[in-house]
Amino acid sequence: LTMMKVLTRALVGRVTYSACTSAWRRSARTLFGHQTSIDPSYGLTDEQRELQQVCFDFAKNELAPNMRRWDEEEIFPADTLRRAASLGLGGIYLKSDVGGSSMTRSDASPLFEALATGCTSTAAYISIHNLAAGLLDKFGTDEQRRSVIPSLCTMEVCVRACPYLYLMLISGLLLTV
Numbered sequence: 001l002t003m004m005k006v007l008t009r010a011l012v013g014r015v016t017y018s019a020c021t022s023a024w025r026r027s028a029r030t031l032f033g034h035q036t037s038i039d040p041s042y043g044l045t046d047e048q049r050e051l052q053q054v055c056f057d058f059a060k061n062e063l064a065p066n067m068r069r070w071d072e073e074e075i076f077p078a079d080t081l082r083r084a085a086s087l088g089l090g091g092i093y094l095k096s097d098v099g100g101s102s103m104t105r106s107d108a109s110p111l112f113e114a115l116a117t118g119c120t121s122t123a124a125y126i127s128i129h130n131l132a133a134g135l136l137d138k139f140g141t142d143e144q145r146r147s148v149i150p151s152l153c154t155m156e157v158c159v160r161a162c163p164y165l166y167l168m169l170i171s172g173l174l175l176t177v
Contacts, residue, residue: 064118
């Protein structure tokens with residue numbers, strides 16, 4: 001099936017999530033397997049290229065072999081997320097004084113793209129975890145930052161975004177995870 005047909009059928013409920021992710025993986029292999037004229041590392045610095053390659057390798061070795069099983073068995077891959085965190089992917093936007101990587105959105109974007117070649121849903125979760133943790137780092141109190149963020153960087157504690165996250169942080173309510 002072409003990507004457009006898969007997406008169209010998914011929208012009307014005629015194809016499973018696995019079929020969608022398989023189609024996305026085939027597209028990613030074509031794109032990131034350098035079978036097209038698009039180079040995913042075009043315009044990146046040497047350091048960004050190295051980090052991107054680490055994420056491509058992690059996606060190939062850790063995410064892709066397990067994606068289908070995680071989807072079919074509805075598994076949240078906590079151990080794999082902790083291995084991703086050991087590469088610095090648990091605190092991408094977080095300041096280094098609390099264990100984060102202090103990266104910018106531009107630094108992180110190629111990393112998420114590389115991770116998505118192995119499993120789009122896990123890459124999306126890691127992105128959301130970093131978004132929510134970044135908000136806590138930016139708007140949380142110093143006490144919250146020092147007590148919660150180190151466990152977010154290691155992904156011993158995983159967070160997710162919710163509609164009330166902004167309100168909790170802005171209003172100063174203690175965010176517990």
